[in-house]
Amino acid sequence: MVKEVKILLHHYFYPHQSNNYRAKSLHHSSIVFYIILLFAFQLFFGQVEHLHRGVLGYATDISVENLLSLINEKRKENNLPPLALSAELSEAATKKATDMFVKNYWAHVSPTGTTPWEFISSSGYRYVYAGENLAKDFNTSSEVVSAWMNSPTHRANILKPEYADIGLAVVNGHLNGGETTLVVEHFGSKMAAKDFIKETDEQITYNYQISGTSAQQKIIPLLNSVAWSKTLSLTVTEFLLIVLFLDSLYIWRNRPVRLIGHSLSHIIFLAALLGAMGATGVGVIL
């Protein structure tokens, strides 16, 4: 029994007479199998997400409280006063997030030409300075703030001394066919009361139905396609790296003559893919 298992392990993972001196898991047929497996997996989750939107979820741990706390920490580190959470700016941010889901866009200006300033003004916030940062597809509050701080323009917004207030909205919904979490951040500083001129602004009414839910109501996904997809990619790459390493070890010890590609080159290539994967699957900022 032990001998059979040993032979089987050798056959699949180590060069041996039974596998023509190359692990069976490195044969062309095996590589075709990994390609089909990855393709089928990606196709399956793509179809499930398209046909049954409720099944796949998007688990995020982003909250207004954490975002506010992290942003104010960054301001404190730069000797700036903290920003106060404004109900009006938060309302404007929520309207903007809802508008993006309803009109299915990802931009500072909507396809119908609505600017962030119109959302801010319509919420009743009279600003002297105002700004907007957007983020989507992130998993945690710290990832969002880190991405903003790594971008010079977003960082400038967070650390702008003129701003006194902040409005935040974290909304889950469907954008461009996929489940996502949108984070909208509106900055502002109010016009002094004496500067107010009584004016009758045109009231902008919003009849949009909120297609998403607040991300603070944490979504528990039945299947998390994002995590599964990346995990499968990592598993296949790491598995091949191990088998190729064993193969290289055999070549180094026995120096056989084989008409195949160089295992060392494949190792370098797959290791680079692992490195590149470190930069994938993160969110997007705007």
Next chain:
Amino acid sequence: MIKETHFHLFHQLLLIVLLGFVIILFFSFAGNPDMQFKVAIGTSLTYFVWGLSHHALEGDLHPKIVVEYLLIALLAIFVLKGAIYK
């Protein structure tokens, strides 16, 4: 023998430099999945061409080797696609 070692060393170093550049590109396009996927396709093509050139210069380019590099390049595209897209 020494000439052969130098040949392999030069080619492996060239591959490492190329792939190092690919990693830099991936990080500079973090948050831009479409650009990362284009880089992934470019990387796979580069590796395929590198593999064929290396074996052609080595004098052992065989259809079996061409298929092997083609499959590894294809596998890389699917591996990276799974990691890139949410």
